[in-house]
Amino acid sequence: MEDIVAQVMRQWERIHPELDVTPIAVIGRLNRCVLLLQQATDAPLREHGLTRPEFDILGTLRRLDRELTPSQIARETFASGAAVTKRVRFLEERELVSRRPDDRDRRVSHLALTEQGRLLIDRLLPEQLGYEGALLEAMAPERQGELADLLGELLLLLEGRLGVRQP
């Protein structure tokens, strides 16, 4: 059976037989998989009143297990500073994250999970991982492993080529 991207590729080949459409096989499928996965995995978060990027901020603070400045959060979550400002404001209002001024540099603040925030992320993460695992479970673990390896190879290549600096 053929997935939808294969159909699209055949349509293009009919119109432009001279064109090499193989990039679509990888990039088109990546886009489509991510769209479907995002729709599926964002839904449970919304029920807890969180967007994916807000969840990512809580997760970043938890997994690094220390205070972070807004800029560090922006770098870790690949978001703009402005976006972080808004998300952190929301998380502060919900008392999931707290802010402390820096001693030396008064431009800087340090953000940390509140007790409530830590409890929430520790409850949500296993739930979220379970849900994600369930989406993948129809794929054999070895196949998942191969896929993960190939994606890692691609990611490393893209990070290099597109000039990403690590925080």
Next chain:
Amino acid sequence: MEDIVAQVMRQWERIHPELDVTPIAVIGRLNRCVLLLQQATDAPLREHGLTRPEFDILGTLRRLDRELTPSQIARETFASGAAVTKRVRFLEERELVSRRPDDRDRRVSHLALTEQGRLLIDRLLPEQLGYEGALLEAMAPERQGELADLLGELLLLLEGRLGVRQP
């Protein structure tokens, strides 16, 4: 060398050793790859004054090589009706797409590429594919093939599981 998602996984394992974080190996990498690829591949389109979803509408009309109604475009491009309305309005203003009423059903309109629109997509598509191919070229063609196959397997699985109807 380790990609950034592998680092994130190790951080989580340190915090929650009991948790199975393998879904991140696939889903985290997918998200990150797509973000990087989108940033890279949207840039050339912007120079032509098009967003990715607008480009997708032109591409859909071209590859199906016939008129489409707004609803059909919405289904083909996985967009909401409202989004299609806006994008088509913009494309009509730029005279890349034209609209014709249906003979039988006055709710329906039929959209087609204008001469200008066809010329634009026929110029942009090879350019875009070339750019995408260049991003992938550091990966051996056989590896790309394996990756495409695994993504196809995943996509088919997700389309089945998440209940997608084909247009």
Next chain:
DNA sequence: ACCTGGTGTTTTATCTGTAAAATATATGGT
């Protein structure tokens, strides 16, 4: 002490996308 340039963060203006309501029309049963 006072600039100058740089950095960290927030604000502003603007754009895009969506859900839900509104509009217009079609279809089938009575």
Next chain:
DNA sequence: ACCATATATTTTACAGATAAAACACCAGGT
């Protein structure tokens, strides 16, 4: 013919994102 229901599309109201400007502060040179 009329009504109820369904469908195609657009409009509206609003949420979220970004780029650019604004703001606040620091650090080094003079």
